[in-house]
Amino acid sequence: MEALEALTTRVSAGKLVDPAPDDAVLAQLFAAADRAPDHGRLKPWRFLVIRGEAREALGQLMADALARREPNAPEALLEKEHGKAFRAPMIVVVVARPIESPKVPEIEQVVACGAAATNILVAAYALGFGGVWKTGAPAYDEGVKKGLGLFATDHIVGFLYLGSVPSPLPPVPRSILADYVQEWRP
Numbered sequence: 001m002e003a004l005e006a007l008t009t010r011v012s013a014g015k016l017v018d019p020a021p022d023d024a025v026l027a028q029l030f031a032a033a034d035r036a037p038d039h040g041r042l043k044p045w046r047f048l049v050i051r052g053e054a055r056e057a058l059g060q061l062m063a064d065a066l067a068r069r070e071p072n073a074p075e076a077l078l079e080k081e082h083g084k085a086f087r088a089p090m091i092v093v094v095v096a097r098p099i100e101s102p103k104v105p106e107i108e109q110v111v112a113c114g115a116a117a118t119n120i121l122v123a124a125y126a127l128g129f130g131g132v133w134k135t136g137a138p139a140y141d142e143g144v145k146k147g148l149g150l151f152a153t154d155h156i157v158g159f160l161y162l163g164s165v166p167s168p169l170p171p172v173p174r175s176i177l178a179d180y181v182q183e184w185r186p
């Protein structure tokens with residue numbers, strides 16, 4: 001798919017199934033991430049690939065985190081939380097690992113990681129895969145971060161759920177760009 005077509009038609013996938021991107025596709029996705037705009041080329045990102053049985057441990061981390069946040073959460077809710085790790089055959093956790101820099105504030109580094117995440121999603125879409133970016137409470141949970149082996153100073157920018165789409169994704173209606181874009185004149 002042409003780059004501009006991918007950029008202007010990408011849509012999140014509601015359902016994701018096997019097969020997940022293989023290692024060759026993943027390499028392309030991370031090559032795309034690596035070309036995200038990044039002030040100072042600090043590469044303040046880390047990507048954790050979670051697939052197959054490893055999703056079980058992620059589901060447990062998410063359920064344990066919910067149980068800590070909500071000690072009275074019913075079992076069904078904990079199971080639902082656990083099941084989130086199985087919404088797709090693969091999850092790429094996009095992590096911002098800020099680097100001390102006199103020139104590049106942390107927010108710019110987190111934004112660069114957001115750009116890298118977007119590149120991954122658009123590249124996956126262009127290669128015929130589906131994806132969706134999720135965060136929710138687990139992204140901001142210290143226990144989840146610790147369980148994933150991250151530093152307390154890291155930020156989980158997103159869980160990118162990736163896989164194949166079982167049926168074609170519906171096109172998204174075009175926005176009225178004039179609602180968001182205006183020529184600025186002094």
Ligand SMILES: Cc1cc2nc3c(=O)[nH]c(=O)nc-3n(C[C@H](O)[C@H](O)[C@H](O)COP(=O)(O)O)c2cc1C
Nearest residue numbers: 010011012013114132133134135136137157158172
């Ligand atoms: C930082 C970030 C976090 C998000 N977190 C969630 C989330 O936790 N749950 C969710 O349903 N959508 C989340 N979204 C939005 C979806 O990924 C998606 O973009 C949105 O539903 C619009 O669909 P579209 O991408 O097809 O336009 C998040 C998006 C961003 C950029």
